[in-house]
Amino acid sequence: MVRLITHNLLACHVKGCNTNNFPLQFKDVQIELREAEFNPDFLKGFMPKLEWKALVDAARQLGDTTLPLEQPEMLDDEFLKNLHHVLLEIHVEEGVMTCSNCKHEYPVSNGIPNMLLAEHEIG
Amino acid sequence: MSRRYLVVFAQAHNEFRIPELRSIAELHGFEFSLPSALDDQDPNRPYMVLYVQEEEHARILAKRCILIKSVYEFYGQGSSYEELHQNNRASRALWSRYILDTSFRFLVTAHNHKIPQARQREVVESFSYMKLMGKIDMKSPEIILACLEEYTSRHGFVRSKHEGDGQFRQVYFGRLLQEGTARSLIAKFDVKKRAYYGNTSMDSEISLLMANQALASPGKLIYDPFMGTGSTAYPTVHFGALVFGSDIDGRQMRGKGNPPGVLRAASQYGTVSRILDLCTFDVTRNPWRRGALFDAIITDPPYGVRAGAKRLGRKKELTPSQLATFTEHRMSPRLDDQPYIPPTKPYELSNLILDLVVLARYLLKPRGRVVFFLPTVTDEYTEIDIRQMLCEGMEVIANSLQDFGSWGRRLVTIRKVNDIQYPPPTFLEHQKGLATTHIPAHKGFREKYFQGFRKEE
Numbered sequence: 001m002v003r004l005i006t007h008n009l010l011a012c013h014v015k016g017c018n019t020n021n022f023p024l025q026f027k028d029v030q031i032e033l034r035e036a037e038f039n040p041d042f043l044k045g046f047m048p049k050l051e052w053k054a055l056v057d058a059a060r061q062l063g064d065t066t067l068p069l070e071q072p073e074m075l076d077d078e079f080l081k082n083l084h085h086v087l088l089e090i091h092v093e094e095g096v097m098t099c100s101n102c103k104h105e106y107p108v109s110n111g112i113p114n115m116l117l118a119e120h121e122i123g
Numbered sequence: 124m125s126r127r128y129l130v131v132f133a134q135a136h137n138e139f140r141i142p143e144l145r146s147i148a149e150l151h152g153f154e155f156s157l158p159s160a161l162d163d164q165d166p167n168r169p170y171m172v173l174y175v176q177e178e179e180h181a182r183i184l185a186k187r188c189i190l191i192k193s194v195y196e197f198y199g200q201g202s203s204y205e206e207l208h209q210n211n212r213a214s215r216a217l218w219s220r221y222i223l224d225t226s227f228r229f230l231v232t233a234h235n236h237k238i239p240q241a242r243q244r245e246v247v248e249s250f251s252y253m254k255l256m257g258k259i260d261m262k263s264p265e266i267i268l269a270c271l272e273e274y275t276s277r278h279g280f281v282r283s284k285h286e287g288d289g290q291f292r293q294v295y296f297g298r299l300l301q302e303g304t305a306r307s308l309i310a311k312f313d314v315k316k317r318a319y320y321g322n323t324s325m326d327s328e329i330s331l332l333m334a335n336q337a338l339a340s341p342g343k344l345i346y347d348p349f350m351g352t353g354s355t356a357y358p359t360v361h362f363g364a365l366v367f368g369s370d371i372d373g374r375q376m377r378g379k380g381n382p383p384g385v386l387r388a389a390s391q392y393g394t395v396s397r398i399l400d401l402c403t404f405d406v407t408r409n410p411w412r413r414g415a416l417f418d419a420i421i422t423d424p425p426y427g428v429r430a431g432a433k434r435l436g437r438k439k440e441l442t443p444s445q446l447a448t449f450t451e452h453r454m455s456p457r458l459d460d461q462p463y464i465p466p467t468k469p470y471e472l473s474n475l476i477l478d479l480v481v482l483a484r485y486l487l488k489p490r491g492r493v494v495f496f497l498p499t500v501t502d503e504y505t506e507i508d509i510r511q512m513l514c515e516g517m518e519v520i521a522n523s524l525q526d527f528g529s530w531g532r533r534l535v536t537i538r539k540v541n542d543i544q545y546p547p548p549t550f551l552e553h554q555k556g557l558a559t560t561h562i563p564a565h566k567g568f569r570e571k572y573f574q575g576f577r578k579e580e
């Protein structure tokens with residue numbers, strides 16, 4: 001936790017921050033790798049929901065370069081295994097996620113990101 | 124629907140029985156039908172004969188339904204033994220294969236009554252026409268044949284032992300097919316034995332029922348937006364789904380110490396890798412990038428008695444100068460949950476529920492379900508309360524009461540019926556005429572609770 005599948009679903013939600021508010025940028029992160037159950041059907045079903053470029057970039061930033069730049073047509077086993085690892089087995093335990101647009105910092109501690117907004121940031 | 128099976132229910136949560144059967148049948152892609160006579164569908168009776176297509180379906184129900192004690196292959200019933208035997212003879216084709224050399228034992232028992240031993244023997248002997256030739260084996264018989272007598276309960280009536288023996292409403296006969304195995308999960312997930320829990324934790328039987336209503340199973344992604352100490356999550360991940368949890372108050376999910384409490388509890392059950400992530404945010408100010416993500420939303424919303432419903436904001440807005448000072452202080456953020464806790468304002472339950480349904484419509488996949496508890500005042504509740512919370516594309520498929528007397532809570536299951544991608548909710552106050560038209564019984568629940576549900580004069 002924060003896994004990259006989650007990172008791919010969270011956008012900055014500060015009031016008025018509507019463009020370039022995704023993906024959040026990782027900073028000063030500590031990572032742990034933990035095994036998860038491999039479920040190819042889940043992965044295939046989830047692929048259309050992903051922002052692919054954001055996922056590949058985040059993975060590369062955390063040192064994993066196994067994913068191709070474009071979503072492949074053929075979902076072979078090797079690709080699915082790599083996708084599984086990137087989405088579910090890399091955990092950001094500590095660090096910060098920063099919005100590229102408004103620079104809001106969302107801190108992560110013990111694997112739990114704090115996405116609460118302050119008073120001046122809500123609508 | 125050719126085959127008949129007799130279901131013996133646990134004596135709990137009667138209104139949840141049939142919704143649970145329907146959910147598990149839907150999850151496994153089969154159908155069943157209830158007995159045709161209205162009287163025989165009564166969910167308050169302990170036994171019910173179901174019609175299913177295949178034996179395997181009856182087994183699936185027994186293994187997954189929390190409220191099933193056991194399932195029997197059904198041979199006959201009657202309001203007298205005469206009638207029962209007549210029906211059982213007609214079912215000969217079902218049991219004739221056990222005549223020759225199957226070891227067996229009889230079980231003669233009753234609901235709401237204790238049958239004297241002498242009559243138990245009498246009952247067994249009355250089945251002698253079956254001419255079972257296998258050996259009687261009390262320890263490990265190949266089949267168990269059961270005779271189940273149903274007595275109507277006599278509330279508050281102390282009966283002397285055996286009084287009214289034989290005056291049953293109905294008697295059933297069949298062969299034990301499958302003991303219910305899911306009931307043992309109630310003890311497994313017992314809150315008191317859990318590595319992490321709090322005063323908002325929910326009884327394990329109820330959270331198991333919720334997981335079944337949510338059709339939890341491998342490959343599904345399920346969300347609890349009011350995660351708290353995670354009670355809804357443990358049964359859900361036990362059944363193979365992944366769970367995402369969020370809460371406005373990170374301390375509820377973390378507890379004291381490290382790793383966070385919810386993960387400690389999930390580790391105890393061997394399912395920690397299925398807690399997908401935990402996240403601190405106000406669900407009315409949520410960071411979801413898109414919708415159509417979840418197979419189900421399963422949650423116990425805050426209704427103010429133990430954990431107040433709240434959302435970011437202040438009851439009274441700050442003046443511009445106050446806000447400026449405040450912003451300045453805020454500009455040096457620190458790296459964990461503790462130092463800055465933004466102010467919150469109360470979040471009225473009926474608004475919260477309306478928001479929850481619109482949020483679910485946005486976040487659920489087509490045909491996804493939202494399963495949640497709605498506390499309500501028993502005397503004031505009407506069905507309109509539930510219909511009023513719906514919006515286009517959402518339909519109620521179950522609504523079961525857990526009755527605490529003057530108040531109760533309803534487990535409501537609502538399904539997204541289409542595959543339209545609806546916009547996220549605005550979370551603006553639902554002022555549109557709630558006060559002028561129908562006021563649901565759950566409005567102002569917290570206040571009513573603390574007033575002891577007295578009517579205002």
Ligand SMILES: C[S@@+](CC[C@H](N)C(=O)[O-])C[C@H]1O[C@@H](n2cnc3c(N)ncnc32)[C@H](O)[C@@H]1O
Pocket residue numbers: 321323324325348349350351352353354355369370371372375404405406407422423424425426430431432433434435470
């Ligand atoms: C009834 S409790 C849920 C209990 C939970 N099922 C458990 O096992 O502990 C409701 C939870 O909702 C949280 N909550 C209240 N208002 C909220 C909001 N606006 N957004 C997110 N969470 C909120 C509370 O912090 C509390 O933990």
Ligand SMILES: [Zn+2]
Pocket residue numbers: 012013014017021099100101102103104
């Ligand atoms: Zn931003």
